[in-house]
Amino acid sequence: MTVLRQSVQSSLLVSAFAGGLSVAALAQGQLAAVDKVFADFNAPDRPGCAVAVSEGGTELFARAYGMADLEHGIPNTPATVFEPGSVSKQFTAAATILLALDGKLSLNHDVREYIPELPDYGETITIRHLLNHTSGLRDWGSVAGIEGWPRTTRVHTHTHMLDIASRQKSLNYSPGEYYSYTNTGYNLQAVLVERVSGMSFAEFSRVRIFEPLGMTKTEWRDDFTRIVKDRAVAYSRTRDGAYRMNMPFENVHGNGGLLTTVSDLLRFTHNLETGELGGPEFLKEMHTQGVLNSGRTIQYASGLFIDQYKGIREVQHSGGTAGYRGFLTRFPDHGVAVAVMCNNGSANAGGLAHQVADLFLGAAIASDEAAPS
Structure with a gap:
C-alpha cells in the first residue's frame, strides 16, 4: 500500500x-x-x-x-x-441553552446581569440577541485589527475580548433591529457560561455535552x-x-x-x-x-x-x-x-x-x- x-x-x-x-x-x-x-x-x-x-x-x-x-x-x-471554525458556535449555543433549561439564566434577560463590564447603552441586549447576532455589538477581532493587533498578531484571550467590548461607546444599531454576524456575542456566551456555572467553559462543555454524547x-x-x-x-x-x-x-x-x-x-x-x-x-x-x-x-x-x-x-x-x-x-x-x-x-x-x-x-x-x- x-x-x-x-x-x-x-x-x-x-x-x-x-x-x-x-x-x-x-x-x-x-x-x-x-x-x-x-x-x-x-x-x-x-x-x-x-x-x-x-x-x-x-x-x-x-x-x-x-x-x-x-x-x-x-x-x-x-x-x-x-x-x-464557526461550526463551533452551535456548541456554545448549546451550553448557554442548557444553563437556561437548568434555570440558571434566562435567554430574555439583560446580558449585563452576568457581564456587568459591558456599558449601559440605554437599551437591553439579551442573551437571545447574542445567540442570533442581533445585539448591535461590534466584532472584537475587527476592532483589534483597527487598533493594530489583528488576530494572529498576539495571543488574544477573553480578557482582550472583554476589554474591547467594554470600550464600545455605542451600538451599531438598536438590539434586534438588524442581523449582523459578530464573534463577540459568542465569546461573551463562553464567559457567561463560566460565570453562571462556576466551571470553565471547556469543563462545562466536556461534562454536559461532549462526554454524554460520546464525543471522545x-x-x-x-x-x-x-x-x-x-x-x-x-x-x-x-x-x-x-x-x-x-x-x-x-x-x-x-x-x-x-x-x-x-x-x-x-x-x-x-x-x-x-x-x-x-x-x-x-x-x-x-x-x-x-x-x-x-x-x-x-x-x-x-x-x-x-x-x-x-x-x-x-x-x-x-x-x-x-x-x-x-x-x-x-x-x-x-x-x-x-x-x-x-x-x-x-x-x-x-x-x-x-x-x-x-x-x-x-x-x-x-x-x-x-x-x-
Whole structure:
C-alpha cells in the first residue's frame, strides 16, 4: 500500500443508505464518487480534508485525504482532529441553552446581569440577541485589527475580548433591529457560561455535552500551547504555490476554537434531531430563528443557519480559522448529515460537503426540481 493510499482511509460501513443500496453497492458507487470530490486534496504533498456521512444517526462512512502534517509526512485519517471554525458556535449555543433549561439564566434577560463590564447603552441586549447576532455589538477581532493587533498578531484571550467590548461607546444599531454576524456575542456566551456555572467553559462543555454524547476526541482550544493528540497542522498556500503553516495561535474560544473529528460532529448534529441530550425544549431553542424588531424572521437560529439547499430544508454552519475550514450540514427531512473539515486554507468545505450531499440526496433533489412551482 502506498503512502498516498494510506492517506485515504475509511471506517467500516455499518449501514446501507436508506435508498435500498447494499453495502457493496454503496462502497463501489457512492464511495468512489466521494473520493472523486476530494481528488484534488488526495496527494502526499498537500494538506487535505476528512469527510463523514450519516443517515438516521448511523455513520455510513468516514474518509480522509491528503496530509495532516507535511513536515513529518503524516496523513489525515478519519480520526484526525481539526478545528471547524464557526461550526463551533452551535456548541456554545448549546451550553448557554442548557444553563437556561437548568434555570440558571434566562435567554430574555439583560446580558449585563452576568457581564456587568459591558456599558449601559440605554437599551437591553439579551442573551437571545447574542445567540442570533442581533445585539448591535461590534466584532472584537475587527476592532483589534483597527487598533493594530489583528488576530494572529498576539495571543488574544477573553480578557482582550472583554476589554474591547467594554470600550464600545455605542451600538451599531438598536438590539434586534438588524442581523449582523459578530464573534463577540459568542465569546461573551463562553464567559457567561463560566460565570453562571462556576466551571470553565471547556469543563462545562466536556461534562454536559461532549462526554454524554460520546464525543471522545472533542475539546476546546482554550490553551493553544496544549498538545492535542492526532491534530492536523493547518496550512495556507502562498502566491508561489508553497504551503505555509497557518495555525490559530490564540486562546479565545466559543466563537470558534473547537477541536474535533468529523465523526464527533455527526454525533452532535444527530442529537439535534433526537434531543437525547437536552430534550424537546433544548431542540426548540436551538432551532428558534431570530425575529427582528420589524417582525421579520432571519435564517440564523442558535449557532445554526436554517435554510434550503436545492429546495430541500437544510440546517448548517460553515467555519474557518487560520488555515482550517469546516462545514456541518443536516437535511432533517431526509435524515442525512455531512461533516467536512480541512487543514487546507484553500478548501471550500461547504462546496465539498454539498457535492457529497448531492450523492445521497440525488433522488430527493430531482423530485423537488421536477415538482411544479
